[in-house]
């Protein structure tokens with residue numbers, strides 16, 4: 001039995017010719033992506049099968065239990081690495097005079113699924129997943145997928161898959177008609193059986209390029225509504241809209257012309273900055289898994305401890321989401337509150353969240369077992385935490401309270417237990433100092449709502465052990481979150497970079513802008529929500545309490561402190577004044593906006609606020625001026641980026657991609673710009689520096705506008721590409 005193995009740079013493909021069984025088995029792709037070598041081998045294999053009269057059918061499958069993860073994403077930004085065009089190979093498969101069956105195991109994504117669409121039959125393992133995720137990489141399915149998929153599963157389902165990029169399980173693929181059959185056992189054998197069965201049957205009806213796109217009674221109206229929906233959801237991202245256009249072309253044009261349109265649109269996206277940014281984001285998210293600390297601890301040598309049982313302390317906004325997340329990940333939880341009243345409130349809230357999650361999962365393979373006390377237990381008794389492997393504290397943001405709790409935990413919990421705090425900004429070392437085991441204390445900063453947001457900022461203290469970091473990272477993975485390891489400083493990475501952004505937003509109001517203008521500018525940039533709407537959502541009282549704690553406002557503020565200055569720097573008391581007027585945001589229907597009712601979500605500009613701002617400016621003799629969108633964006637975004645350079649220079653994060661992953665996954669920063677630091681690299685560091693210099697000269701009392709030394713250095717050495725930035729950070733300048 002002859003066997004040929006061809007190895008490309010990213011995959012290996014082997015062709016086994018089993019003439020006696022009348023099939024060609026082409027191992028399309030292993031866990032690695034499709035490369036030019038694979039394409040060549042596939043083409044050769046198909047031609048060989050076509051020419052060999054003893055071959056009656058062809059079966060295409062993957063290696064190592066995976067069909068294919070699609071094209072090599074790195075190839076899109078490195079033309080030299082690009083293989084040949086995949087589309088013509090898909091056409092070649094389809095035009096085969098011998099039946100071709102795809103045996104889909106693991107994943108069939110992007111170009112992988114497009115290959116399967118070229119096959120005459122598709123059979124999938126029940127655990128397989130399929131999708132066209134190109135849109136998430138700023139692209140569209142460029143190997144004829146936008147024209148074949150609508151012909152197979154209809155326009156609504158195809159549009160949904162192509163414009164969202166979602167992966168669908170095999171069971172759903174079967175319902176949609178994307179696959180012909182699913183199997184629980186050996187997919188390859190089942191595909192061979194199918195191939196043998198269909199030998200001799202006419203292939204015309206199985207060639208998707210020959211099929212018409214299924215009609216809808218109201219196709220035009222459907223497409224009109226879909227166009228609006230896609231544009232709204234895209235929030236400035238180009239790919240979903242071009243994906244839509246490609247699918248619309250399938251409904252309007254013959255197959256060959258549709259393909260031409262697909263290619264044109266693909267080229268537009270390929271050369272767009274957004275595709276580069278989204279592909280950077282794809283690899284950044286994976287790069288942060290390989291964490292390291294300045295002391296040499298790293299993912300490669302640290303081993304995680306198993307987490308078989310966990311506890312959560314405090315069932316407020318964050319604790320209830322964290323409990324939900326743990327239960328969803330099948331980790332038994334003990335949920336603890338300070339008294340029975342809070343416990344009952346927390347229990348109800350957790351149960352409601354879990355009921356909702358269970359509804360979402362209905363029909364799926366997974367179920368939620370949260371009524372079983374062995375899986376979820378509510379208590380006010382700390383003794384029940386004796387044998388948990390990990391505790392997550394989510395009580396009020398108060399150092400004294402957190403230290404009291406950690407002291408207690410240190411006495412009660414078993415020796416190996418990991419003690420995590422969900423603090424937003426407080427010093428991890430100080431919290432750890434209340435325990436006898438600071439090596440097991442770590443920050444696990446979840447984002448609200450904790451069962452939804454993907455980010456988990458993981459903060460190591462001076463004494464945190466490598467194994468504790470590895471365990472927290474493993475927990476992030478188990479919870480299906482992206483963990484990013486960072487150092488300890490006030491606000492860590494995310495909130496620390498957020499302070500100057502919010503500070504600028506408020507200064508802009510003082511100088512003449514309005515909340516709606518600032519929010520609009522940043523939402524047009526692509527943020528999910530502007531800073532004032534966000535502040536109303538989170539509650540203005542949260543920041544107020546924190547500023548009181550820092551002595552910036554409230555009773556501890558020394559008499560005679562100038563209203564708009566703290567420690568010799570500019571300060572805006574506007575947010576404090578709103579709280580003093582009882583405006584806490586959505587929770588009581590008034591904040592920077594007014595709302596229809598307490599807890600209402602619809603923000604409307606508030607004449608009271610506008611009037612209040614004018615009076616405030618009069619009181620403080622501030623001359624009002626018109627502030628344009630460019631200034632709003634530059635002051636808010638560049639001050640945040642400037643702080644990012646400080647974070648890097650101090651060794652708080654090990655690279656710009658960490659900051660970008662944090663911002664994209666935790667703060668609604670538009671992913672199609674890559675994240676704040678990648679965005680800075682695309683704007684050009686000299687421009688960022690020049691603008692900061694300009695604003696800093698205009699506002700010398702705002703230190704956060706003063707360009708950071710690391711930014712200046714990068715400009716001085718010639719604005720190197722982002723991947724080289726860290727090499728310019730001298731050992732001496734890194735804090736740790």
Ligand SMILES: CCCCCCCCCCCCC[C@H](O)CC(=O)SCCNC(=O)CCNC(=O)[C@H](O)C(C)(C)COP(=O)(O)OP(=O)(O)OC[C@H]1O[C@@H](n2cnc3c(N)ncnc32)[C@H](O)[C@@H]1OP(=O)(O)O
Pocket residue numbers: 033034035036039069070071072073074075076082083084085086087107109110111112114133134137140141142143145283286287
């Ligand atoms: C085919 C022709 C090639 C030549 C190009 C010519 C261009 C012109 C022709 C256009 C043809 C268009 C063809 C098609 O329409 C376009 C595409 O197919 S784009 C790719 C679409 N596929 C995806 O988006 C899948 C991406 N991958 C994933 O979602 C996940 O990795 C996974 C497959 C679900 C597996 O998840 P996990 O098990 O969690 O593993 P990781 O995510 O950590 O991945 C492990 C490792 O693999 C790297 N990797 C995964 N997929 C790719 C890929 N497609 N290309 C490159 N690298 C990939 C990933 O980065 C990890 O490595 P690390 O970064 O950690 O080093």
Ligand SMILES: NC(=O)c1ccc[n+]([C@@H]2O[C@H](COP(=O)([O-])OP(=O)(O)OC[C@H]3O[C@@H](n4cnc5c(N)ncnc54)[C@H](O)[C@@H]3O)[C@@H](O)[C@H]2O)c1
Pocket residue numbers: 313314315316317318319336337338339342346393394395396397398401405422423424425445446447448538
């Ligand atoms: N709300 C957010 O968006 C957010 C985001 C990230 C991090 N955080 C941080 O998470 C922590 C919790 O914040 P939150 O918004 O959930 O607060 P919250 O006020 O909504 O809830 C705190 C809960 O802790 C409970 N609690 C207080 N003392 C306790 C004790 N001794 N024992 C047991 N339970 C006790 C309270 O009863 C309350 O239910 C804070 O450190 C906060 O800074 C909050």
